Amino acid sequence: MTTKQLALVIDLNVCVGCHACVTSCKGWNNAGEAGPLTDQNPYGADPSGTFFNRVQTFEVGEFPKTETVHFPKSCLHCEDPPCVPVCPTGASYKRAEDGIVLVDYDKCIGCKYCSWACPYGAREIDESQKVMKKCTLCVDRIYDQKLPEAERKPACVLACPTSARLFGDIHDPESEASRAIREQGGYALMPEWGTQPANHYLPRRKTEKHLHADELVRHDNPLKVDGKLPRPDAGEPALDDVTSW
Amino acid sequence: MNPAWSVVLFTTLAGAGQGLYLALFAAQAGGRLLQAGMAIALALLGAGLLASFFHLGHPERAWRAAAMWRTSWLSREVIVLPAFMALVLAYGLMPGMALGALGAVACVALFVCTGMIYACLPFLQEWRTPLTIVNFTLLGCASGLTAAAALAAWLEPALARPFAQAALVVGALAYLGRIASLARNARLRPKSTLATAIGVKHPRIRQIAQGAMGGSFNTREFFHGRPREVVRAARWTLLALVFPAPAALVLAGPGSAPLLAAAFLLQYAGLLAERWYFFAEAKHPQNLYYQSIA
Numbered sequence: 061m062t063t064k065q066l067a068l069v070i071d072l073n074v075c076v077g078c079h080a081c082v083t084s085c086k087g088w089n090n091a092g093e094a095g096p097l098t099d100q101n102p103y104g105a106d107p108s109g110t111f112f113n114r115v116q117t118f119e120v121g122e123f124p125k126t127e128t129v130h131f132p133k134s135c136l137h138c139e140d141p142p143c144v145p146v147c148p149t150g151a152s153y154k155r156a157e158d159g160i161v162l163v164d165y166d167k168c169i170g171c172k173y174c175s176w177a178c179p180y181g182a183r184e185i186d187e188s189q190k191v192m193k194k195c196t197l198c199v200d201r202i203y204d205q206k207l208p209e210a211e212r213k214p215a216c217v218l219a220c221p222t223s224a225r226l227f228g229d230i231h232d233p234e235s236e237a238s239r240a241i242r243e244q245g246g247y248a249l250m251p252e253w254g255t256q257p258a259n260h261y262l263p264r265r266k267t268e269k270h271l272h273a274d275e276l277v278r279h280d281n282p283l284k285v286d287g288k289l290p291r292p293d294a295g296e297p298a299l300d301d302v303t304s305w
Numbered sequence: 306m307n308p309a310w311s312v313v314l315f316t317t318l319a320g321a322g323q324g325l326y327l328a329l330f331a332a333q334a335g336g337r338l339l340q341a342g343m344a345i346a347l348a349l350l351g352a353g354l355l356a357s358f359f360h361l362g363h364p365e366r367a368w369r370a371a372a373m374w375r376t377s378w379l380s381r382e383v384i385v386l387p388a389f390m391a392l393v394l395a396y397g398l399m400p401g402m403a404l405g406a407l408g409a410v411a412c413v414a415l416f417v418c419t420g421m422i423y424a425c426l427p428f429l430q431e432w433r434t435p436l437t438i439v440n441f442t443l444l445g446c447a448s449g450l451t452a453a454a455a456l457a458a459w460l461e462p463a464l465a466r467p468f469a470q471a472a473l474v475v476g477a478l479a480y481l482g483r484i485a486s487l488a489r490n491a492r493l494r495p496k497s498t499l500a501t502a503i504g505v506k507h508p509r510i511r512q513i514a515q516g517a518m519g520g521s522f523n524t525r526e527f528f529h530g531r532p533r534e535v536v537r538a539a540r541w542t543l544l545a546l547v548f549p550a551p552a553a554l555v556l557a558g559p560g561s562a563p564l565l566a567a568a569f570l571l572q573y574a575g576l577l578a579e580r581w582y583f584f585a586e587a588k589h590p591q592n593l594y595y596q597s598i599a
Contacts, residue, residue: 079516082516106519106520107517107518107519108517108519108520108521109517109521110522111516111517111521114515114516114517114521115514115516116512116514116515116516116594117512117513117514118499118503118505118510118511118512118513119510119511119512119513120505120507120509120510121507121509122509128513129503129505131503133516133594142426142427142428144376145373145376145377146376146377146378146379146425146426147373147377148369148370148371148372148373148377148379148380148383149366149369149370149372149373149380150369150372150373151369167366167369168362168363168366169361169362169363169364169366169367169369169370170361170362170363171360171361171362171370171379172360172362172526173377173379173422175522175526176306176426176429176589177426178591179428179497179589179590179591180590180591180594181523181527181589181591181592181594181595184521184522184523185362185522185526187522189362190362190363191362191363247504248504249501249502249503249504250497250501250502250590251501252496252497252501253427253428253496253497253590261503261504263504263505264505
């Protein structure tokens with residue numbers, strides 16, 4: 061637990077489902093060092109393509125008591141990734157130094173077994189290159205010394221207009237990501253499989269004003285006769301409720 | 306899951322080849338029967354191997370798949386399969402007890418590897434049972450024994466009847482095993498729900514959008530997309546053809562090569578349906594994220 065584990069923390073309370081993370085991810089990873097990230101028939105009748113990140117939308121509850129949840133979904137970089145040990149070639153691996161789960165595209169034979177071994181459906185085959193692909197946490201950008209330090213973050217994090225995506229080392233208790241998980245109820249997806257996802261989600265939170273009965277009553281007006289106070293003289297300070305007569 | 310014909314063909318063809326090898330080794334067959342049997346077992350295994358290559362995106366890199374045998378059952382299978390094929394060839398050329406026993410060990414190891422590829426995935430609950438390995442083994446042995454009976458009726462009639470009897474016994478056991486797994490899987494309750502998938506504790510959650518209007522790898526690989534009737538038909542086909550129909554043919558002509566050959570073909574067709582259903586029946590938890598397109 062002392063080594064680094066980079067991860068995303070996604071705040072579902074803030075996500076507006078704009079897909080900026082999807083397009084920025086596609087843009088960076090299509091043109092970056094690891095690209096291209098191919099599409100099939102992108103402008104045709106039956107478009108398809110490989111994505112590292114997708115934003116899905118769910119409706120919780122039953123009309124009229126419903127709530128819309130936008131749900132960005134990408135590789136969770138599990139601490140115990142079930143996709144890695146099943147890989148027959150060693151193309152899928154988890155980096156010891158920062159916990160990122162990666163695929164070596166030159167070793168992948170395209171057997172798809174790792175995608176079967178991922179309960180989250182986070183891996184997608186590139187139908188043109190015939191190798192398995194998945195979120196890299198923009199590994200080709202987060203360590204790039206040529207970029208200003210503020211930009212050494214995954215493309216999706218930089219693109220998010222509502223700052224719903226936090227990026228950091230979740231093994232460092234003082235990182236922004238760790239603090240968000242700890243203080244805002246961060247949770248993991250499908251905990252029942254013991255995969256220990258590194259990525260966490262922050263729950264929807266409702267800010268409701270609870271008015272108690274005594275808050276509706278003016279305790280500083282014991283006669284309950286608002287408006288019947290004697291009019292102060294014109295020269296008096298007119299601080300209603302503060303001064304008394 | 307969407308059944309891949311490459312894998313359906315590989316597991317059934319290799320299973321029959323393995324069963325045939327075990328049958329001929331157990332009977333200590335010799336002469337023309339042994340040579341023809343080993344040739345056919347090799348052909349079945351080779352055809353299965355060829356089919357399996359069609360599953361790969363990069364078959365030219367298949368040699369790399371032997372690397373991770375410490376952790377991956379698929380890698381173990383990739384090592385054991387050619388080793389077993391070499392032992393089948395060697396046993397056919399120079400039959401001997403030690404060599405044959407080594408081949409039998411490799412044969413059983415191959416059954417275990419193939420079964421464990423599926424049984425080791427914890428969240429594919431339909432596969433996560435010892436019955437997966439038991440059924441792959443018994444069904445392979447049953448079809449191999451039927452093939453051995455047909456071959457013996459043609460080349461060494463004295464062995465046809467014992468092979469036919471063994472095929473009936475092992476076939477019945479395999480049938481019971483498969484019915485047991487069907488019954489088990491019918492009662493499974495999925496551990497994952499939409500509530501755990503997106504982490505919202507509410508019994509009523511429905512998907513509105515899955516992030517793409519067209520399909521994706523996730524919708525093509527994990528959904529068979531066939532109507533319920535097709536799946537039901539596959540189940541009835543496997544229930545009829547894996548054992549009852551070939552058993553009737555075997556009983557009708559335990560010494561007749563054409564009838565036994567027909568029994569093998571019928572049983573093999575049943576095994577294709579069985580393996581197709583094996584994949585189609587498995588519900589991957591990732592499907593929770595792909596319930597509706599838009």
